[in-house]
Amino acid sequence: MIVVENLIKSYNATRVLHGVDHSQKRGEAVVLIGPSGCGKSTFLRCLNQLELADAGRITIGDVTITGGGAPRSAEERARQQRLRLRAGMVFQSFNLFPHLTVLRNITEAPTVVKKIPRQEAEAAARALLAKIGLEHKAGAYPAQLSGGQQQRVAIARALAMEPEVMLFDEPTSALDPELRDEVLRVMRQLAEEGMTMIVVTHEMQFARDMADTILFFEGGRVLESGSPEQIFTAPAHERTRDFLKRAIMR
Amino acid sequence: MSKPARWTRGHHWVFLVLVLLLASRPRLGFCADQLQTIQARGELLWGADAEGGAPYVYPDPQKPEQMTGFECDLAAALAAKLGVKPRMVQNQWDQLLPALDRGNFDIILNGLEITADNQQHAAMSRPYYVYAQQIVTRKDFAGPTNLDGLKGKTVGVLASSAAQRLLQNAGGIEVKSYPGNVESFLDLKAGRIDIAMLDLPIALFYAKPDPALKFSGGPFAPGYYGIGVRKEDATLLAAINQALGQLIRDGALERIYRQHGLWDDRQAMLASYKPETVTQRKSISTLREWPKYLPLLLRGAVTTVTLSVLGMMLAVAAGLAVALARLYGPLPLRWMAQAYVEVVRGTPLLIQLFLIYYGLPQIGLRLNAFLAGVLGLGLNYAANEAENYRAGIQSIPKGQTEAALALGMSGPQVLRRVVLPQALRVVIPPVTNDFIAMFKDSSIVSVITMVELTKVYGELATSTYDYIGLGLMTAGIYFALSYPASLFANWLERSRSYDRR
Numbered sequence: 001m002i003v004v005e006n007l008i009k010s011y012n013a014t015r016v017l018h019g020v021d022h023s024q025k026r027g028e029a030v031v032l033i034g035p036s037g038c039g040k041s042t043f044l045r046c047l048n049q050l051e052l053a054d055a056g057r058i059t060i061g062d063v064t065i066t067g068g069g070a071p072r073s074a075e076e077r078a079r080q081q082r083l084r085l086r087a088g089m090v091f092q093s094f095n096l097f098p099h100l101t102v103l104r105n106i107t108e109a110p111t112v113v114k115k116i117p118r119q120e121a122e123a124a125a126r127a128l129l130a131k132i133g134l135e136h137k138a139g140a141y142p143a144q145l146s147g148g149q150q151q152r153v154a155i156a157r158a159l160a161m162e163p164e165v166m167l168f169d170e171p172t173s174a175l176d177p178e179l180r181d182e183v184l185r186v187m188r189q190l191a192e193e194g195m196t197m198i199v200v201t202h203e204m205q206f207a208r209d210m211a212d213t214i215l216f217f218e219g220g221r222v223l224e225s226g227s228p229e230q231i232f233t234a235p236a237h238e239r240t241r242d243f244l245k246r247a248i249m250r
Numbered sequence: 251m252s253k254p255a256r257w258t259r260g261h262h263w264v265f266l267v268l269v270l271l272l273a274s275r276p277r278l279g280f281c282a283d284q285l286q287t288i289q290a291r292g293e294l295l296w297g298a299d300a301e302g303g304a305p306y307v308y309p310d311p312q313k314p315e316q317m318t319g320f321e322c323d324l325a326a327a328l329a330a331k332l333g334v335k336p337r338m339v340q341n342q343w344d345q346l347l348p349a350l351d352r353g354n355f356d357i358i359l360n361g362l363e364i365t366a367d368n369q370q371h372a373a374m375s376r377p378y379y380v381y382a383q384q385i386v387t388r389k390d391f392a393g394p395t396n397l398d399g400l401k402g403k404t405v406g407v408l409a410s411s412a413a414q415r416l417l418q419n420a421g422g423i424e425v426k427s428y429p430g431n432v433e434s435f436l437d438l439k440a441g442r443i444d445i446a447m448l449d450l451p452i453a454l455f456y457a458k459p460d461p462a463l464k465f466s467g468g469p470f471a472p473g474y475y476g477i478g479v480r481k482e483d484a485t486l487l488a489a490i491n492q493a494l495g496q497l498i499r500d501g502a503l504e505r506i507y508r509q510h511g512l513w514d515d516r517q518a519m520l521a522s523y524k525p526e527t528v529t530q531r532k533s534i535s536t537l538r539e540w541p542k543y544l545p546l547l548l549r550g551a552v553t554t555v556t557l558s559v560l561g562m563m564l565a566v567a568a569g570l571a572v573a574l575a576r577l578y579g580p581l582p583l584r585w586m587a588q589a590y591v592e593v594v595r596g597t598p599l600l601i602q603l604f605l606i607y608y609g610l611p612q613i614g615l616r617l618n619a620f621l622a623g624v625l626g627l628g629l630n631y632a633a634n635e636a637e638n639y640r641a642g643i644q645s646i647p648k649g650q651t652e653a654a655l656a657l658g659m660s661g662p663q664v665l666r667r668v669v670l671p672q673a674l675r676v677v678i679p680p681v682t683n684d685f686i687a688m689f690k691d692s693s694i695v696s697v698i699t700m701v702e703l704t705k706v707y708g709e710l711a712t713s714t715y716d717y718i719g720l721g722l723m724t725a726g727i728y729f730a731l732s733y734p735a736s737l738f739a740n741w742l743e744r745s746r747s748y749d750r751r
Binding site: 048049050081084085087088089091093095096097098099108109112113114141143154157158161 | 647659667675
């Protein structure tokens with residue numbers, strides 16, 4: 001489903017990804033953990049091309065992008081867009097469109113990008129809103145919602161494009177503790193439904209409960225990976241142990 | 251003493267403004283005799299307009315820091331007779347009379363015609379020159395040769411000149427008035443008008459040597475130029491009349507005119523001039539007679555509104571194009587957009603208008619005054635709007651673009667669906683400010699013969715002399731139009747605020 005080979009990324013002189021490899025099956029939920037600045041988010045953002053890698057190969061479903069840099073031809077641009085359509089992204093800061101209602105936030109991309117008729121897109125959007133328990137907020141503007149509600153809408157917005165993979169970049173970090181659960185509940189439900197996901201998070205309990213695989217990132221590399229059992233009870237590396245001790249103490 | 255009593259009835263505030271104006275005006279020697287003041291000062295201050303002022307008074311082409319012209323020589327001769335030195339005071343020609351009244355200079359010596367109108371506002375000396383009207387056309391144009399032939403035609407004249415009054419009184423002639431001597435000839439050559447009518451000295455200097463232009467028929471409708479003096483300065487007027495008489499008798503005046511190629515047989519009339527008695531009309535209060543003046547001003551306001559609305563539409567559209575080119579265009583386009591913004595913002599609107607209206611015809615692109623005005627205002631403000639848009643677009647958080655890209659939108663889709671709709675709301679206040687500013691700035695297009703609100707005010711004020719009443723009416727119209735615009739902008743901004751709970 002997802003194969004990443006030798007992904008390399010630098011900002012000016014600083015190398016942030018030192019040749020990351022990763023492969024993931026359909027329906028697998030992967031959680032990335034690790035200290036701040038270790039390259040987790042950059043890795044995630046490379047997957048849907050918000051950051052352009054310098055070298056390496058990314059495959060999601062049937063789309064493969066090799067090498068780095070900005071797309072140079074129309075064909076490369078089309079391939080980049082197809083890769084993006086395979087992956088839905090949820091951001092730490094929600095990034096809902098403030099000038100559009102909740103419903104329009106969800107229907108905008110399907111109607112504009114996929115040319116789905118508005119009525120059809122709205123029916124699908126209402127079904128998604130029902131799923132996240134916000135059907136009564138269809139006409140509201142993002143500023144009228146709580147942070148937890150906004151993030152749930154952002155998840156629905158990404159799902160409306162019917163991606164094969166969902167990427168979550170610290171989806172609960174900007175939320176007050178009492179609002180995190182409603183977002184985590186939606187994510188858990190998605191995992192149970194068999195959605196392929198990659199989640200960057202500091203929520204250790206959540207990682208332990210729902211991840212199929214955990215990757216521990218440090219210094220732009222995957223230091224170790226394994227099942228939650230393995231990582232949480234018997235980490236192979238000293239650094240992993242230190243990190244988990246500090247993360248759980250918090 | 252009945253006049254102040256009339257004023258105070260229901261006109262307290264007008265009276266107050268008037269008193270303040272009178273109290274603050276810097277009149278030289280208000281009580282003392284003006285001739286003594288001049289002689290004590292050692293200088294005769296004479297008001298004239300040197301801009302396009304040949305052959306009367308104009309910067310010497312060989313020594314541009316020095317003035318020349320037959321009136322310059324006359325002023326020198328006159329000052330010598332009074333035992334003082336002459337000093338010219340530059341003043342826009344159609345505002346010479348009010349400036350004399352304000353006390354900016356002692357006399358007007360600048361082709362001021364001895365007419366009943368002018369004598370309402372100033373005392374006129376005996377004439378120093380006999381002028382006549384001359385019709386000028388393009389060389390290839392078979393135009394009318396006399397006043398009757400001008401019926402139904404459009405004729406360019408100097409604003410507030412004898413020619414303008416003559417044509418307006420004749421009726422049935424469309425008069426296009428220009429702020430200076432040169433502009434009507436420029437428009438004649440550009441083909442915007444076919445006929446110009448000007449005082450003979452102007453025509454002799456500018457049109458005679460121009461191979462593209464010709465005199466159509468001979469000079470007609472002679473009249474006198476005289477020196478304007480404030481009415482209370484009777485001794486000064488007497489001294490000037492005496493000096494002029496001597497200059498005429500001893501042939502000094504003839505020598506000056508021959509030197510400038512302006513002497514003709516008509517000048518013999520100078521020696522035998524007998525002044526006509528002029529009856530004083532009572533002053534006009536345009537506020538009292540507002541039904542007569544308000545519609546004229548409102549007609550000017552229609553032009554002002556049309557100009558600024560069209561100009562702003564152009565500015566908003568062109569500004570957006572420039573902003574997008576500057577932010578997203580390929581490198582050379584980005585440079586060009588930036589250069590456009592810097593050059594347009596760094597040069598005066600007045601110069602840009604002159605370039606568009608008088609400059610473009612020389613390279614074969616002839617726009618009428620209205621189009622040139624809309625284009626000038628629009629392209630000038632486009633630079634400001636481009637900067638507004640740029641700031642607006644850059645104020646939208648990067649996360650918005652990323653979210654839209656992650657959803658699969660293309661660059662242009664992100665711009666149109668996500669960034670611009672948000673940026674537009676941010677720019678509503680500055681763009682509205684600019685619209686109101688342009689609404690007021692649009693008065694500048696009067697320099698390219700557009701008759702808009704401020705121009706109508708100027709024309710009416712110089713003919714009625716009621717600067718206060720008309721000024722209040724005109725300011726009232728401007729305010730009545732711009733205030734609703736700013737209310738509308740407030741409403742628009744509020745109705746677009748989606749980020750309030």
